[in-house]
Amino acid sequence: MLELKPMLSALWRNKTSAFLIALQLALTLAIVSNAGVIVSERVEKIARPTGMQVEDLISVTFMPIAQEYDMAGAVAADMDLLRGLPGVVDAFPTNQIPVSGSGSASRYFSEPNQEIGGEVANYYQVDPNFINTLGLELVAGRNFTAAEMDVMGPNENYDARVAIITRDFGEALFPGEEPLGKFFFPLGENNPIEIVGVIDRHLGAWVGWQKAGQVVFYPLLIKTNHKRYMIRAEPGQRDAVMKLVEEKLAQRDANRVLQLETLSRDLEQSYMSDNVMVKVLSAVIALLTFIVSLGIVGLTIFWINQRRKQIGIRRALGATRANISRYFLLENGLIAALGIAMGFAIAMLINRMMVTSFSQPAMPAGLLLSCAALLLLASLGAALVPALRAANISPATATRSV
Structure with a gap:
């Protein structure tokens, strides 16, 4: 808790960068969660039982000459x-x-x-x-x-x-x-x-x-x-x-023309658009998560490079590597929390529009929370490596000019 005040002060000094990352997280959560609704619906649709022994069935169509x-x-x-x-x-x-x-x-x-x-x-x-x-x-x-x-x-x-x-x-x-x-x-x-x-x-x-x-x-x-x-x-x-x-x-x-087909292929063809939708949206979810993670990595590295002397001073005053790493992880956690809070509101607004205009199912609370947890973990994971690098900054850095 003693770190919270200087942490908020540092974020305020860099409020534009912090807000942009938070906004990126919010939009990512809104898109990922609503894409997740569609993916979940399509996967459930594809998994529906047909009631038939599809894998053993053959169809024959013939026309006499x-x-x-x-x-x-x-x-x-x-x-x-x-x-x-x-x-x-x-x-x-x-x-x-x-x-x-x-x-x-x-x-x-x-x-x-x-x-x-x-x-x-x-x-x-x-x-x-x-x-x-x-x-x-x-x-x-x-x-x-x-x-x-x-x-x-x-x-x-x-x-x-x-x-x-x-x-x-x-x-x-x-x-x-x-x-x-x-x-x-x-x-x-x-x-x-x-x-x-x-x-x-x-x-x-x-x-x-x-x-x-x-x-x-x-x-x-x-x-x-x-x-x-x-x-x-x-x-x-x-x-x-x-x-x-x-x-x-x-x-x-x-004296007739025969055409034979397996029912498995017919079923696969019928679900082709649903399978494509699942693959495309899954790729979008993965890509957006990767992009927002890159943004967090870049911002964390930028802030660490700006504060190398301050980090060196803290190390010289007795701060441990764990203290330094925890500081940057908490800092990114605050940004992620802000972004996720905004993302909740945007995600629900978009979902309401999709339910009204496109008859999409309402977003389950569990799915939204799962997507939020995924992005929070991705955010902390992205900040982890730069935070560990910051912990290795030598106390001697405090004696050098920045």
Whole structure:
């Protein structure tokens, strides 16, 4: 405490330099903490469970060359072939590939003939093998039966009778209620669709969608001019199965174009922008921390060089190396404390603007405190080496002119 008065006096004499470093720390804290909010949100988003065995899944898209093509017959033959291949757990036809960024959605209601409100859900046309193929968890109800499967032409109207939904969609459409056994209705229609099963989780087609996880499954095959399959391989055999599937499908019917992809790659592509954002903002955080640390190092060295004679006098009067080092560390600690205090206010102001204008999440107090602690440690760490150098100044320096 005896050092505080001369320390404050010295800082006041160099108030411009001290304030600029404090301001740099404040702005760094504001930027780093708000960038940390975005990084935290994106990392949490990327880490969300998909509900599927992504690492073992393969997608197939094919388009026949012939204009007249028995799509229903081809799908049945392909399914018999695929499900019998070594290394294949199961397979099913579908209208869209999950987490690929391509899909279909519709609005649904808990009452008939409604057009306003309701809930939007991503929907898939599947067969009863979809649960086992994707590795989904059926938490309530039952799977589809073969008798419930419908085969339709592309221009025919389809009135669904039964559906399996995700837990997220059930909670959104029937808040606080058990959805199993209830009925829901498409936009403006009065044909009831019974919920016969509830899946724990399925992320759906669009990982960036606000309604991601709200999914509906119908037992339906539409005879379009192209078709997609999902295939699940035994663990560790995905790549070998992928080659085998391409070979066998081409052998069974050479008059079509095949495209195979892993679901892992689709998921990686869907999260590409989020991963880039995390890397860029992490680099910005590291760079800003490094720059402010350099500023503190430079300022501390400058002040030490200005006060070499005073330091020598203190050493001659009995000050230990620890006393000298502690003095400069405390001095930088005061500047850091001032900067962090200003940074708190700026960070909260910026975060409030981001929440209002860009729907970013509010900053958790723990994150702000963690960023402040990180910058404080970086500040003291940056001042440590110059402070140790100051402690080595000889008492003889007091007898020399400055």
